[in-house]
Amino acid sequence: MVIVMNKQATDQDIQSLKQAIEELGMQVHISKGEERTIVGLIGNKRNVEGFPFTSFSGVESVVHVTHPFKLASLDFHPDPTVIDVGGVKIGGGNFVVMAGPCSVESREQLMESALAVKETGAQILRGGAFKPRTSPYAFNGLGEEGLKILAEAREVTGLKIVTELMDLENLELVAQYTDIIQIGARNMQNFSLLRELGRVDKPVMLKRGLSATIEEWLMAAEYVLSGGNQNVILCERGIRTFETATRNTLDLNAVPVVRRLSHLPVIVDPSHGTGVSAYVPAMSKAGVAVGSDGLMIEMHPNPAKALSDGAQSLTIPQFSQLMREIKVLANAVGLQMA
Amino acid sequence: MVIVMNKQATDQDIQSLKQAIEELGMQVHISKGEERTIVGLIGNKRNVEGFPFTSFSGVESVVHVTHPFKLASLDFHPDPTVIDVGGVKIGGGNFVVMAGPCSVESREQLMESALAVKETGAQILRGGAFKPRTSPYAFNGLGEEGLKILAEAREVTGLKIVTELMDLENLELVAQYTDIIQIGARNMQNFSLLRELGRVDKPVMLKRGLSATIEEWLMAAEYVLSGGNQNVILCERGIRTFETATRNTLDLNAVPVVRRLSHLPVIVDPSHGTGVSAYVPAMSKAGVAVGSDGLMIEMHPNPAKALSDGAQSLTIPQFSQLMREIKVLANAVGLQMA
Amino acid sequence: MVIVMNKQATDQDIQSLKQAIEELGMQVHISKGEERTIVGLIGNKRNVEGFPFTSFSGVESVVHVTHPFKLASLDFHPDPTVIDVGGVKIGGGNFVVMAGPCSVESREQLMESALAVKETGAQILRGGAFKPRTSPYAFNGLGEEGLKILAEAREVTGLKIVTELMDLENLELVAQYTDIIQIGARNMQNFSLLRELGRVDKPVMLKRGLSATIEEWLMAAEYVLSGGNQNVILCERGIRTFETATRNTLDLNAVPVVRRLSHLPVIVDPSHGTGVSAYVPAMSKAGVAVGSDGLMIEMHPNPAKALSDGAQSLTIPQFSQLMREIKVLANAVGLQMA
Amino acid sequence: MVIVMNKQATDQDIQSLKQAIEELGMQVHISKGEERTIVGLIGNKRNVEGFPFTSFSGVESVVHVTHPFKLASLDFHPDPTVIDVGGVKIGGGNFVVMAGPCSVESREQLMESALAVKETGAQILRGGAFKPRTSPYAFNGLGEEGLKILAEAREVTGLKIVTELMDLENLELVAQYTDIIQIGARNMQNFSLLRELGRVDKPVMLKRGLSATIEEWLMAAEYVLSGGNQNVILCERGIRTFETATRNTLDLNAVPVVRRLSHLPVIVDPSHGTGVSAYVPAMSKAGVAVGSDGLMIEMHPNPAKALSDGAQSLTIPQFSQLMREIKVLANAVGLQMA
Structure with missing residues (x-):
């Protein structure tokens, strides 16, 4: 999961978000781009399922980078089910x-x-x-x-x-x-x-x-x-x-x-x-x-x-x-x- | 309900369809246009709900001219429900x-x-x-x-x-x-x-x-x-x-x-x-x-x-x-x- | 822009991608998650407009984290145009x-x-x-x-x-x-x-x-x-x-x-x-x-x-x-x- | 083309519509059903292309029973074009x-x-x-x-x-x-x-x-x-x-x-x-x-x-x-x- 901060996001916004994520038991990776700061989440995403990141100050959008299904996925079960x-x-x-x-x-x-x-x-x-x-x-x-x-x-x-x-x-x-x-x-x-x-x-x-x-x-x-x-x-x-x-x-x-x-x-x-x-x-x-x-x-x-x-x-x-x-x-x- | 016959529909096709509709207890109105014959159904359409007219020879399409709901309609209950x-x-x-x-x-x-x-x-x-x-x-x-x-x-x-x-x-x-x-x-x-x-x-x-x-x-x-x-x-x-x-x-x-x-x-x-x-x-x-x-x-x-x-x-x-x-x-x- | 690697992506895949991005004049931020590695791009994204990252080995998807319009955006022109x-x-x-x-x-x-x-x-x-x-x-x-x-x-x-x-x-x-x-x-x-x-x-x-x-x-x-x-x-x-x-x-x-x-x-x-x-x-x-x-x-x-x-x-x-x-x-x- | 009258349509409404259609050079077929009257148009529908029948009093909807294309149709050209x-x-x-x-x-x-x-x-x-x-x-x-x-x-x-x-x-x-x-x-x-x-x-x-x-x-x-x-x-x-x-x-x-x-x-x-x-x-x-x-x-x-x-x-x-x-x-x- 990747959280995109908006252009107006302050350092304080980023710190608050970081803290909330860490309280959920995940790690945070922060990338400051020219236009936007991007916050990557590392760890078990089950912990953050449905967590309302967009309600935090400075957050523009949340991007899911993995699929939410697990047992149905090829990652979990690489061979075709017969x-x-x-x-x-x-x-x-x-x-x-x-x-x-x-x-x-x-x-x-x-x-x-x-x-x-x-x-x-x-x-x-x-x-x-x-x-x-x-x-x-x-x-x-x-x-x-x-x-x-x-x-x-x-x-x-x-x-x-x-x-x-x-x-x-x-x-x-x-x-x-x-x-x-x-x-x-x-x-x-x-x-x-x-x-x-x-x-x-x-x-x-x-x-x-x-x-x-x-x-x-x-x-x-x-x-x-x-x-x-x-x-x-x-x-x-x-x-x-x-x-x-x-x-x-x-x-x-x-x-x-x-x-x-x-x-x-x-x-x-x-x-x-x-x-x-x-x-x-x-x-x-x-x-x-x-x-x-x-x-x-x-x-x-x-x-x-x-x-x-x-x-x-x-x-x-x-x-x-x-x-x-x-x-x-x-x-x-x-x-x-x- | 109106049934549109295709250009290849024969008189025999139209008669077969007419008979089937009448057996369902409805009346038939036939309009022969320059390109298409149109068959109108008159009577209680509950009788023909879901009837597969498009499976008849010569039928191009079926057009519903009234809405299928009754108790929910203004026709049935003209004043707003409070x-x-x-x-x-x-x-x-x-x-x-x-x-x-x-x-x-x-x-x-x-x-x-x-x-x-x-x-x-x-x-x-x-x-x-x-x-x-x-x-x-x-x-x-x-x-x-x-x-x-x-x-x-x-x-x-x-x-x-x-x-x-x-x-x-x-x-x-x-x-x-x-x-x-x-x-x-x-x-x-x-x-x-x-x-x-x-x-x-x-x-x-x-x-x-x-x-x-x-x-x-x-x-x-x-x-x-x-x-x-x-x-x-x-x-x-x-x-x-x-x-x-x-x-x-x-x-x-x-x-x-x-x-x-x-x-x-x-x-x-x-x-x-x-x-x-x-x-x-x-x-x-x-x-x-x-x-x-x-x-x-x-x-x-x-x-x-x-x-x-x-x-x-x-x-x-x-x-x-x-x-x-x-x-x-x-x-x-x-x-x-x- | 964020590039999501698939589960099978090798270190070699990540390095090849990193090199290609750097050749385009952008910097790279790599976050290794439990399930996926995520590659963040930092710099002027005009350089990579339409670049076919999904054709690289190991890439699962590309996620755009900013909007592609500039002059039309509030970032560029914060007051309403009259x-x-x-x-x-x-x-x-x-x-x-x-x-x-x-x-x-x-x-x-x-x-x-x-x-x-x-x-x-x-x-x-x-x-x-x-x-x-x-x-x-x-x-x-x-x-x-x-x-x-x-x-x-x-x-x-x-x-x-x-x-x-x-x-x-x-x-x-x-x-x-x-x-x-x-x-x-x-x-x-x-x-x-x-x-x-x-x-x-x-x-x-x-x-x-x-x-x-x-x-x-x-x-x-x-x-x-x-x-x-x-x-x-x-x-x-x-x-x-x-x-x-x-x-x-x-x-x-x-x-x-x-x-x-x-x-x-x-x-x-x-x-x-x-x-x-x-x-x-x-x-x-x-x-x-x-x-x-x-x-x-x-x-x-x-x-x-x-x-x-x-x-x-x-x-x-x-x-x-x-x-x-x-x-x-x-x-x-x-x-x-x- | 078939025009469906609403339940409140009067005889006067039907007559006005009939007259307008005849002025366009087409014939009219009227079918009075139990719930709705249906008006069929017979003749060259080019004459009525885009005519605003729904603006007439008492009209509920207009149903097109033929396709509007002619030269592209199988009716016009039954064999496949090579x-x-x-x-x-x-x-x-x-x-x-x-x-x-x-x-x-x-x-x-x-x-x-x-x-x-x-x-x-x-x-x-x-x-x-x-x-x-x-x-x-x-x-x-x-x-x-x-x-x-x-x-x-x-x-x-x-x-x-x-x-x-x-x-x-x-x-x-x-x-x-x-x-x-x-x-x-x-x-x-x-x-x-x-x-x-x-x-x-x-x-x-x-x-x-x-x-x-x-x-x-x-x-x-x-x-x-x-x-x-x-x-x-x-x-x-x-x-x-x-x-x-x-x-x-x-x-x-x-x-x-x-x-x-x-x-x-x-x-x-x-x-x-x-x-x-x-x-x-x-x-x-x-x-x-x-x-x-x-x-x-x-x-x-x-x-x-x-x-x-x-x-x-x-x-x-x-x-x-x-x-x-x-x-x-x-x-x-x-x-x-x-």
């Missing part, structure tokens, strides 16, 4: 596809989807039983009934399951059925929920918040990791920008940025990322080439009858075609795919 | 100031703050007992101990209390102590929590999410309203933009926009909105002149020792000075202030 | 209103507008003769004919004139007629144009770009100042964010931020800032209370017939009413208004 | 790579770069002779000297040249040397310049503005097309968002969106798009897989000595390695590459 979901490996050069409908709507709809997913060679089935919806009047999922249908599809197909958890109330219930607990973008900074996930013995897939910086996303992962759960999968699903041609702006740049900062696997969701099924194939292929650890893709036996997100769902034939193209690409970039 | 918090009126031409430290840190710190708030003529005391923090390692509040200190300060000063609720687990606990339940920006779309707040007999102050559109914010309010709790106060606290000179971009435009759409009172929080105490006075005054129903301002007896958000907290003398200026302005724009 | 436009003072506690139609459409329309502006006590008449339009097919102004009409209105009313310059070709022509040269948001980083404006003997009003940070805006002003023209007026006119309820997001936070960084006067344009006439009165009043040096407001004798921006133009009676409210507010906050 | 740059084809399934240093700094630096570019099989050499710089004090290019060096490199290598034009003053000069005229992001809405480019007999590569929607970008292309120059190449180079881990957010979603709207070729620039050389390889590969028509990549013989943008430049060996990977990918997705 998560084993009942035999399906996520991370470390493996490439997984998670696919299925936005919501579980009925046994029939889900089973038809699951069989199609299985047929293409994808390994993980997605489907929402609890749905966060912008409107209180919209369909919000089948609840436990949906979880049971997912579990049945797992029995029949051998696919692993990922489904969303919306709140602490349903944590035990969801954990009982699913293989991966998905945390949605709107809950990325639901800190009460994140803390509890640190105590769960299931992998957590943490979607990036709509306006979360990559650093905040990794700090949200840090909540789970610091609770003791080392199995965190990141999922880029589009950020909010000024552009309205897409529902969100899928930020593929996040993949190489995460790679440079963290050991956690990162999945790309082009369905929510664009919100338009016509853009999903192109962005899926880009998601492979960019070097992610997998894709999460929405498909539906009949998008025109979907109860949620039909506009971004591929049909079964579209999804099958895309899977063929994904395999060619994964092969071309040297990724292993089941 | 919320009575134990005698303190919020909305309808009254102007309230809520002030206090970011976090309750100790009995001494909070009592000193409360007395200063009382002295200036502000009516509501703020202070966090449960704190959402980006880092799992940061101070996250005193919990129930903090609530008890707040309640004691209410006893002593007669001020009303507003404090944040972070999760369902603590709903009963927080509701037992506070006069207004604050929902933070990161929880604005915590739908499980919003639903439950609809059943509570306490006013809810709903902060706007960092990347929430005004429409989404009103839809979040709709969750609470549709649950039966009519006492929702909106709070603009800054949105996330590309600008980094301020921590957030306080969006005062939201005040006149909300006025044109909704009857709910709207409060402005310049402390979180800017994140820098030096900008709080100017933005507070702008918040009065723009026609809001009140301000929420962070102050601290000693910002340099604050455990959270010291950088955006005013000192007691700065706050007192600002209150004098606010009163002059409120008077100038015809608002009533206690 | 610009004299033929007797009308802008800056330093004076409050000016610039008003008029978006475009000069006809002699009749402009004269009617000018007389109304004069009547309310505003001092500067706006009106576009050259109009930047998103569509090549839209009305793009009367050109020199428009400038002549503006000059005639000045003769008749005694108002000063501000009008937009779009390109170097018309610089002499526009400068010959106008009192203030307006540079539009889309030209804020038209560096060829900015350089030339540094050589002109007319005040320049520089609108903030749609996605310009405040620092970039001040750097654009620096282009003009460094060319020798000290008369630069900044104009906040809304930035682009995710919110679509307003055409732009008027960023009033920019006013106190500019005050803390620069001596240049800053004007607020609520018409472009919101794009909706219904929001202009509230945001104008906020623009006074926030402490700006003036407002630029679009009005039109008949907005429903306007050739551009009718949706954001006030009618003459609306504008007159607003001017009365502005005067009350300016008085309440201690600003001088003619 | 641009022939002296034998190098851009668009229509060909994949080109443009590479070279940010700025032409010296004959030696440029020739070394050009030979390396040629060696890898890339076909077009980039290099700036006129540089837009945020700071007036930074290196801003060699001017005509730089153009001459580029022309010499073309002679020697047979590569085609692309270089930036910043202003009308240098249009003739730049056109005389270059094969493709590049228009930078900050000039995307420099309408005076765009108009003039419509009259030039050279391909124009139009970079997307930092905060330009895809629609605005296509409207900027429309300026050039409507002037008579059909050879417009689009270039996605990153947009401005809240994320600061990358200099810009390269928006690859723009590629499939442009494909669905326009026939113009679209190039991806991962160097400016990310601003960090470490992210360029991943985003380049994503740019191939997403289906663009080519890449523009910055490389430099010695990035640590570059006078501009060293931080985002690849070294020659890095670039050569990346070219090998690009070829594998282009082949895998069925693109032709020289």
